[in-house]
Amino acid sequence: MEGTAGVVDWEQCRGPGAEYAYYCGLLQDEVNAAIEGAAEAGAAQFLVNDSHGQMRNLRPDALAGRARYLSGRHKPMYMVEGLDPSYDAVFFVSYHGSMSSAASTLSHTYNPKAIADVRLNGQVTGEAGINALVALGHRVPVVLVTGDDTTAEETAAFCPGVVPAVVKRSVTRFAADSLHPAEACALIRSAARQAIEGLASAQLPAIALPATLEIRFLHGDFADMATWVHGVRRTDVKTVELTAEDPIALYRTFATVVALTRSIVE
Ligand SMILES: [Zn+2]
Secondary structure (H helix, E strand, C coil), rough: CCCCCCCHHHHHHHHCCHHHHHHHHHHHHHHHHHHHHHHCCCCCEEEEEEECCCCCCCCHHHHHHCCEEEEECCCCCCHHHHCCCCCCEEEECCCCCCCCCCCCCCCCCCCCCCCCEEEEEEEEEEEHHHHHHHHHHHCCCCCEEEHHHHHHHHCCCCCCCCCCEEEEEEEECEEEEEHHHHHHHHHHHHHHHHHCCCCHHCCCCCCCEEEEEEEECCHHHHHHCCCCCCCCCEEEEEEEEECCCHHHHHHHHHHHHHHHHHHHCC
């Protein structure tokens, strides 16, 4: 939701409240624009996995394309729950930059109260790169990303050929120059259409295997706790590392570590 045009503050994307309800409407319009663009290019079936906050930010009856809606918390595959090899493509809609990016609206990497940054095979990654592990595991290409300029760049680093719909330019972490919502939706719609039209030549995420995730936390307690999970190695006071040949297994371990961090700071 942080990547939606106009969103610049936590209050706008965390309920309850009138402002949150308004911005949920803008998110809904952007999700629908992505579905409609894909449908124009021939896509016929859609699954929307709500991955933001409490993961129930949309109105199911207002979803375009008669999309199924996977919502609610506590999903083992978190932001990529529901994906399997039967899918043709993945869209990352309303994404945001990584915690360590220079300036990206509401930047964070999974848990802003715990994680300082994450590297995938040595390169800083946001949520898009981490989530791309699962797409790679199922051999489904990530073909569309929507959000700000930084998010588009960070996603392209791991998802070559991904079509970007840049709906805002971040000025700082709490300021952005956004397109008008109608313009943002038009851009997303045409990018989604282009992404599906180009499916025949779409590439899988470019992540060498075995892959390593390095997680640097804000303080050492988190790193200590992370080592309770099998396969997680502590490399210094605030940092842990995990490696796997299977990218889906690697993601599952990462998601487990994230869930554990929430027991300290939520
Ligand atoms: Zn996030």
